[in-house]
Amino acid sequence: MYSHQLLYRTHNCGELCKKDIGKEVVLSGWIQKLRNLGSLTFIDIRDYFGITQLIFSKKRKKNTESELGKEFIIKVRGKVVERVSKNYKIPTGEIEVLVSQIEVLNSSISTPFLIEDQTDGDEKSRMKYRYLDIRRNPIKNNLKLRHNISLEIRNFLSQNGFLEIETPVLINHTPEGARSFVVPSRIHSGKFYSLPQSPQLFKQLLMIGGIDKYFQIVKCFRDEDARSDRQIEFTQIDCEMGFVCVSDVLIFFENFIKHIFQKIKNIQLETFTRITYSDAIRMYGTDKPDLRFGMKFVELNDLVRKKEIEFFQKQELTMGITVPKCSYYTCNQINLMIEWMKKQPKIGIEDIFWLKYFPDKTLLSPMSKFMKNEDIITFVKHFKANPGDLLFIFYGKKTRNQLRQLRLVEMAHRLNLKKTKEFKPLWVTDFPLLEWNEEIQRYKPFHHPFTNPKEEDLPFLEKYPENIRSQSYDLIINGVEIGGGSIRIHNKNIQNLILKHLGLSKQEIQSKFGFFIKAFEYGVPPHGGIAFGLDRLIAILEGKENIKEFIAFPKNNSGKDIMINAPSFLEMKK
Missing domain, CATH: 2.40.50.140 (Nucleic acid-binding proteins)
Structure with a gap:
């Protein structure tokens, strides 16, 4: 019985x-x-x-x-x-x-798609019937993985002195870059709450409150376009530490990420590379470089001036890239790549020259029509090319963007260089503090307005804010931004000056940030932190690009939940 x-x-x-x-x-x-x-x-x-x-x-x-x-x-x-x-x-x-x-x-009626590991359901039907999709092992196992990672995060941070603290979800609107979702107040007619884009100000207030280390696995909300690696509501591993400098944060959270990879995937990561924002743009044309493959940019302006190569001397910027062991590409294959790039509106290509450096050290290039052979050989030496390599030379105003597209989109794809089981993390540091926005004719924060400038740049903050670098850092893994943070401002005068550079009047500063600025009068410790995208981190660990596969009930790329039909119209009460 x-x-x-x-x-x-x-x-x-x-x-x-x-x-x-x-x-x-x-x-x-x-x-x-x-x-x-x-x-x-x-x-x-x-x-x-x-x-x-x-x-x-x-x-x-x-x-x-x-x-x-x-x-x-x-x-x-x-x-x-x-x-x-x-x-x-x-x-x-x-x-x-x-x-x-x-x-x-x-009993059950016929399902709209097969409840199998390899289903015949498209993304739309799987999102509409997500509760059926969760029955499949791939989604169920992704949710198990998410649970295990969250558990490991909590254990690691708790054991290292971090305190998990919840911060409010209904807050006042503060400008942080993206658009906020707003919630009308029933009691206070005509007034609105805002949903947090991040717990930024509250975690800083916790540091002012004397909490030494804080963390939270928290929902954040941004009213922006969704895509495969972005959702309008997403989960953040939010962290803050008191009495730290940049190196303290980077060392600790490098160990944190290494720990997660070791515990979850049994992968031993190497020491993270560190490069500055300016070097990332110069060498890769992006602040999110994928280091799983080389192909750094080669600048040619000084060389063409020195060699007095007239055609290139007239150009604003001349740069190139080496594609290893691809001299076997036919002229037709190369021309198809060039035509593809010319059709991409965001690339803004003017023209490209190519140069084949064959294994027998002979050369073939359309540049031979207007360049001496010895100058072409000089190019090959300057590129430090090896026999068998294929070289591309770009010129014009948007050269770095062209090279970035060639490196990331064309060559990495064609040569299968994006190995999903290989991980190359790096820290990108020293981002600009502010950037000029032509549309609104004023400065905008590159990250957010609470980022501390670099000490050596402070003398220029009053008159030359566009030249100021910040004490900021992003963690990039395989070309994807996994997290970012900064050392925060703890000086009231600096904070007010930056808000002033953003075009805020004294009245606006008081209205939007009065409570925060007031807290500066009671002693603010040096502090800094970082936030990681949990959804992206899990996707990277699994070698996937679509974060929806790791969220129980995601929105589609239009920001809609087609299962529950949200958002929807409210019914007016009679």
Whole structure:
């Protein structure tokens, strides 16, 4: 007799094995597969834990097929027996359950897509019926992974003295870069709350409050266009530390990321590379360089002036890139690449020259029509090219952008250089503090307005704010921004001056940030922090680009939840 607690199951569908042969068991779950072999019927029953094969003998078969269907929820009672045709790919593959009693707990209509690891459902239908998608192992396992990573994050930070503290979700609007979502107040007619883009000011206030180390795995909201690596609501690993400088933060959180990779994927990361923002732009044309492959930019302006190569001397900027071991590309293949780039409106290409440096050290290039052979050889030496390499030379105003597209989009894709199981993290530091916005004719913060300038640049803050570098840093892994942060301003005068540079009047500063500026009068410790995108971190660990696969109920790329039909219109009360 089974007790009430064991009414639905004595075991789950993923745990029975050879040692359980002979036991009477009760299992409950969804029907994954139904197979009729004449005298026998086989059913694969599935729950959260796994799959077990059920077998019905001829005398038990009777109305089984007409009563049952895929995704029906059933409860069965039976005896564990050894399986004749074993399946060593699953933990329960050496046994099956000979069913003596079956009960349908709930029926199911036909599903809109296959509940299989390799489904036939497109993204739209999978988002609309997300609760069915979660039944599939890939999504279920992604959610398990997310849980394990979150648990590891909490354990690591807690053991290192961080205190997990919740911050408010209904706040006042403060300009932080992206658009905010607003919530109308019923009690205070005409007034609105704002949903936080990040807990930035509150975590700084916690430092002012004397909390030494804070963290929070927190929901954030930004009213911006969604895409594969961005959601309008997303989860952030938010951290702040008191009495730290840039190196303190980078060292600690480098160890943090290494710990996560080691515990979750058993991957030992090497020491993170560090480069400045200006070097990243100069060498790669982006502040998010992918270091899994080389192909750094080669600047040629000084060389063409020195060699007095007239054609290139007239150009604003001449640069190049070496593509290793690709001199075998045909002229047609190269021209197709160039034509593709010319069709991309964001690249703004003017023209490209190519140069093949064959393994026998002979050269082929359309530049030979207007350049001496010795000058072409000089180019090859300047590029430090090896026999077998293919060189591209760009000129014009948007040369760095052209090279970035060639390096990332064309060559990395064509040569399969983006290895998903290879990880190359780097810190990009010293971002500009402010950037001029032509549209609104004033400065905007490059990150946010609470970032501390570099000490050596402070003398220029009053008159030359565009030249100021900040004590900021981003963590980039494989060309994706995983996190970013900075040392914060702890000097009231500097904070007021930066807000003034952003075009805010004294009244606006008081209205938007009065509570924060007031706190500066009570002693603000030096402090800094960082925030990591949890969704992106998990996707990177799994070698994926689409973060929706790691979120239980994501929005689509239009910011809609098509399962619950949100957003929707509100009904007016009569």
